[in-house]
Amino acid sequence: MDQSRDRKYDERLYQFVESRVKRMMAASIDRRSFLKKSAAATAVGIGAASVRASLTPSAVSAARKVLQQSGDSAEAAVAAARKLREEGQVEKLTIISEAGLQAEDLKVFSGPLWKELTGIELEVIEKPFDEIFPTMVQEHLAGTGAIDILQVVPAWLADCVTQGIVEPLNPYIEQYMNPADLDDIHPTYRDLMNYGGQIYGLFDDGDTLIGYYRSDLFEDPVHQDAFRQQHGKELGPPATWEDYDLIQTYFTEALAPEIYGGASQRNPIQSNHWFSQEFRVRGGKFFDPETMQATLDSEAGVATLTRMLESNKSMPPGVEQWGFVEVLTAWLQGQLAMVGCTWPPYARFSEEYGKDTKQMEWVPPSTISGNVKYFVMPGGWSQQASGFMLNVSADSKAKEAAYLFSQWANSPTISLERVLLPYSLRDPFRISHYESQEYRSKWPNAGLYLDTLRASADNCLLDLIMPAAHDFEVAMDQMFGAAQGGMPVEEALAQGNQAFNDLVERGGRDAMKAAYAEFIKLKGAYPA
Amino acid sequence: MSVTSGSVTAASETHRVGRIQSFAGRRRFEGWLMVAPAIVVFLALGIFPLIYSLVISFQRRDLMRANTNEWVGFANYSKALRDDRVWNALQNTIGLTVFGIAIEFVLGLGLALILVDELRGKRFIIPILMLPVMMVPVIVALIWRMLWDNQYGAINQILSWIAGHDVNIVWLLTDKNRSLVAILVTQVWQWMPFMFLIMLAGLAGISPDLYEAAALDGASWWHTFRDITLPGLANVIAVAILFRAMDAFKIFDLIFMMTKGQPGTSTETVSWYIYDRGRQALEMGYAAALSFLFLIFVTIVATIYISRFLRGHEA
Numbered sequence: 001m002d003q004s005r006d007r008k009y010d011e012r013l014y015q016f017v018e019s020r021v022k023r024m025m026a027a028s029i030d031r032r033s034f035l036k037k038s039a040a041a042t043a044v045g046i047g048a049a050s051v052r053a054s055l056t057p058s059a060v061s062a063a064r065k066v067l068q069q070s071g072d073s074a075e076a077a078v079a080a081a082r083k084l085r086e087e088g089q090v091e092k093l094t095i096i097s098e099a100g101l102q103a104e105d106l107k108v109f110s111g112p113l114w115k116e117l118t119g120i121e122l123e124v125i126e127k128p129f130d131e132i133f134p135t136m137v138q139e140h141l142a143g144t145g146a147i148d149i150l151q152v153v154p155a156w157l158a159d160c161v162t163q164g165i166v167e168p169l170n171p172y173i174e175q176y177m178n179p180a181d182l183d184d185i186h187p188t189y190r191d192l193m194n195y196g197g198q199i200y201g202l203f204d205d206g207d208t209l210i211g212y213y214r215s216d217l218f219e220d221p222v223h224q225d226a227f228r229q230q231h232g233k234e235l236g237p238p239a240t241w242e243d244y245d246l247i248q249t250y251f252t253e254a255l256a257p258e259i260y261g262g263a264s265q266r267n268p269i270q271s272n273h274w275f276s277q278e279f280r281v282r283g284g285k286f287f288d289p290e291t292m293q294a295t296l297d298s299e300a301g302v303a304t305l306t307r308m309l310e311s312n313k314s315m316p317p318g319v320e321q322w323g324f325v326e327v328l329t330a331w332l333q334g335q336l337a338m339v340g341c342t343w344p345p346y347a348r349f350s351e352e353y354g355k356d357t358k359q360m361e362w363v364p365p366s367t368i369s370g371n372v373k374y375f376v377m378p379g380g381w382s383q384q385a386s387g388f389m390l391n392v393s394a395d396s397k398a399k400e401a402a403y404l405f406s407q408w409a410n411s412p413t414i415s416l417e418r419v420l421l422p423y424s425l426r427d428p429f430r431i432s433h434y435e436s437q438e439y440r441s442k443w444p445n446a447g448l449y450l451d452t453l454r455a456s457a458d459n460c461l462l463d464l465i466m467p468a469a470h471d472f473e474v475a476m477d478q479m480f481g482a483a484q485g486g487m488p489v490e491e492a493l494a495q496g497n498q499a500f501n502d503l504v505e506r507g508g509r510d511a512m513k514a515a516y517a518e519f520i521k522l523k524g525a526y527p528a
Numbered sequence: 529m530s531v532t533s534g535s536v537t538a539a540s541e542t543h544r545v546g547r548i549q550s551f552a553g554r555r556r557f558e559g560w561l562m563v564a565p566a567i568v569v570f571l572a573l574g575i576f577p578l579i580y581s582l583v584i585s586f587q588r589r590d591l592m593r594a595n596t597n598e599w600v601g602f603a604n605y606s607k608a609l610r611d612d613r614v615w616n617a618l619q620n621t622i623g624l625t626v627f628g629i630a631i632e633f634v635l636g637l638g639l640a641l642i643l644v645d646e647l648r649g650k651r652f653i654i655p656i657l658m659l660p661v662m663m664v665p666v667i668v669a670l671i672w673r674m675l676w677d678n679q680y681g682a683i684n685q686i687l688s689w690i691a692g693h694d695v696n697i698v699w700l701l702t703d704k705n706r707s708l709v710a711i712l713v714t715q716v717w718q719w720m721p722f723m724f725l726i727m728l729a730g731l732a733g734i735s736p737d738l739y740e741a742a743a744l745d746g747a748s749w750w751h752t753f754r755d756i757t758l759p760g761l762a763n764v765i766a767v768a769i770l771f772r773a774m775d776a777f778k779i780f781d782l783i784f785m786m787t788k789g790q791p792g793t794s795t796e797t798v799s800w801y802i803y804d805r806g807r808q809a810l811e812m813g814y815a816a817a818l819s820f821l822f823l824i825f826v827t828i829v830a831t832i833y834i835s836r837f838l839r840g841h842e843a
Contacts, residue, residue, distance in 0.1 A: 130808065134807050134808060134810060137591055137592070137810055138591070138810075141591055159592065163592075267701065268701065268790045268791065268792075269788060269790070316679070317678060317679070317696050317698070318677070318678035318679050318696065318698045320698055320701050320702045321677070321678065321698060321700055321701050321702075467592065468592060470808075471808075471809055474808065477790075478789075478790070478792050478793055479792070481701065481790040481791040481792045482791055482792025482793070482794070483792075484701070484702060484791055485701070485702055485703060485704060485790070485791025485792055485794060486702075486703060486704075486791070487791075487792060492792070495792070506590065506592075506593075506811075507592070507593065508593070
């Protein structure tokens with residue numbers, strides 16, 4: 001039995017390695033690129049071999065034994081980490097996390113459980129979202145080794161890899177993980193863990209924006225008839241942004257000021273996700289791939305920015321200041337018929353899932369529980385908006401243990417528990433999460449919610465993944481903020497273009513061109 | 529005997545001088561020893577970063593790119609002078625400083641004039657007035673951000689009462705001028721009490737005899753204010769304005785919490801922009817150059833101010 005499990009494991013491992021090598025070799029195979037790829041593969045092999053050599057044999061052996069017996073990556077990680085602890089290699093790990101609810105899981109659930117299972121303490125360093133990336137870069141340059149585990153947004157991965165901030169994980173995965181666990185991660189998120197043919201992170205929080213609507217209003221025959229009469233269309237979840245505006249305007253005109261048709265986060269911070277999705281759905285491209293001149297001021301850019309500003313008019317007054325919490329408050333208080341797309345936790349908050357937990361005290365009571373349904377972003381393509389991976393710091397003095405924690409936290413069993421935590425902002429990213437009967441039973445529409453999330457992940461536009469990704473996002477935020485602040489749309493787009501071009505110059509035109517060429521190869525860089 | 533006595537006296541004197549010198553030397557050594565830690569800390573935390581940042585202001589030093597320690601001369605400085613965001617940030621900083629201090633001064637002096645005389649409840653009013661100064665600026669910004677909220681904030685509510693109809697002004701993030709007004713008012717609320725306290729102390733230092741003499745001569749309130757109070761407060765006013773200006777020029781917390789430089793980049797101040805370039809964009813060389821340009825600017829302004837007002841008063 002054990003031998004057959006072992007053989008099965010080895011077969012899967014072989015398939016996994018073979019698929020990765022195939023992926024690496026899949027592109028053009030002229031002589032030069034063949035030599036280049038061979039050299040890269042050799043370098044990867046040497047790197048992997050050197051890491052493998054540095055892995056602790058007793059820990060690897062303990063993990064392999066567990067994998068052969070149960071195939072459970074979480075148990076394997078625990079067994080190996082215990083060995084490291086027993087041998088005195090590690091007592092404490094530090095992890096950087098977004099401050100607030102995102103860190104609560106680590107402080108209240110994962111950290112204490114990990115300590116209980118392995119004896120290794122987990123110290124959480126909390127930082128506001130904007131501060132995480134600069135902190136990681138500065139810690140790396142200072143070489144402090146003060147952080148073992150990083151939480152990297154996929155868009156930052158290019159910077160983190162090119163600067164050597166994160167450790168390649170393939171050698172660890174080969175030794176410690178059940179390869180089937182990788183296949184369980186949704187392909188969109190699984191691809192985001194790769195850069196240049198290597199895996200650098202394990203997904204931790206699947207973030208795609210989805211839309212929310214009030215079924216009691218949408219399914220009310222009075223509104224259905226009135227909307228049909230006004231627009232000659234059926235009232236239902238919007239398929240395009242134009243439809244979204246029609247519905248939003250209809251409800252605002254019919255029900256405001258008690259209920260507005262909809263709202264989106266219009267606080268310029270993070271507005272890039274909304275612009276970025278619609279811009280690409282309308283056919284916009286960030287750059288001309290030949291010249292690397294920014295092309296935000298294309299027709300698609302003008303149309304997107306113009307519509308976004310126009311849409312504000314049928315949202316509640318002052319929406320320009322609204323962020324995640326303000327929209328949530330209005331939504332839960334029943335003041336909105338729709339939410340023009342946001343992050344997944346709204347679904348749980350709407351249904352008051354876990355409302356009795358201490359961490360949820362700040363969330364206003366929901367008046368719309370049982371009346372909420374979901375839709376994929378208008379345009380048919382969702383937006384992957386941030387999300388997090390667990391990555392091992394290249395400067396960590398306890399990389400093996402850091403990896404083991406990441407594997408444990410990312411494993412199907414533990415990650416399911418973590419995405420089910422009501423107070424965590426962690427959202428499904430595994431096929432097994434979407435299909436989990438436990439999750440589907442949490443509230444009546446939970447199945448619909450998980451299906452919508454999965455459909456969104458299936459057709460998902462990625463954040464711009466290339467060096468200086470963070471700065472590109474800030475440039476888009478500033479561009480949108482300027483337009484919302486009264487600057488003519490064309491001028492704001494020109495300003496955004498200028499900021500993009502400056503960033504290309506700063507990063508080196510050739511290097512940025514190469515990075516962009518890699519980005520546009522990704523599924524989800526642009527609508528297919 | 530006298531020779532012997534003389535040589536003994538001389539020897540004893542030499543010995544005594546030697547002992548004194550040795551004692552003085554030891555004391556000097558001990559003195560240096562005692563201040564050495566402070567000097568080391570000062571050099572390490574004060575002088576070294578200053579010199580280091582001066583050095584990197586002449587380098588490209590971009591943390592997002594490898595090997596960017598090359599020397600670029602004054603390129604960062606010339607880039608700063610051509611950067612529209614720098615000029616906008618400087619304009620905002622000067623505006624907030626000048627208008628802020630002017631309002632703080634007028635209100636602070638007015639309150640001090642009221643409270644300098646015996647007043648019922650003065651003992652309680654002054655500590656309450658001082659509360660904003662003691663608050664952490666980030667907390668002040670958070671509170672005021674809520675007050676400025678168009679939907680739930682007290683400011684629109686008060687304006688609605690005054691206007692007699694619903695007022696729904698979006699103060700932050702939609703309009704540069706409205707955002708700056710909101711920041712200005714918040715800043716004045718926090719720092720006016722500082723100005724008030726200094727003015728109150730200054731007023732208490734003016735001799736009551738002068739006021740009595742003026743009263744005997746039949747001077748009006750305005751004449752007394754113009755010819756006794758203001759000249760008596762001149763030095764205090766000059767110092768208070770200098771202190772506040774140096775602090776107000778560095779305004780950062782309110783911008784960080786209230787607008788983050790938005791809408792667009794229109795409400796950025798110099799300190800915010802330096803933070804943005806250094807901490808967010810990680811362009812250390814450029815941020816260092818901006819810091820030194822700002823330092824030079826503030827030094828020039830402060831020098832002119834001191835020579836014009838403070839030394840003028842001393843003379």
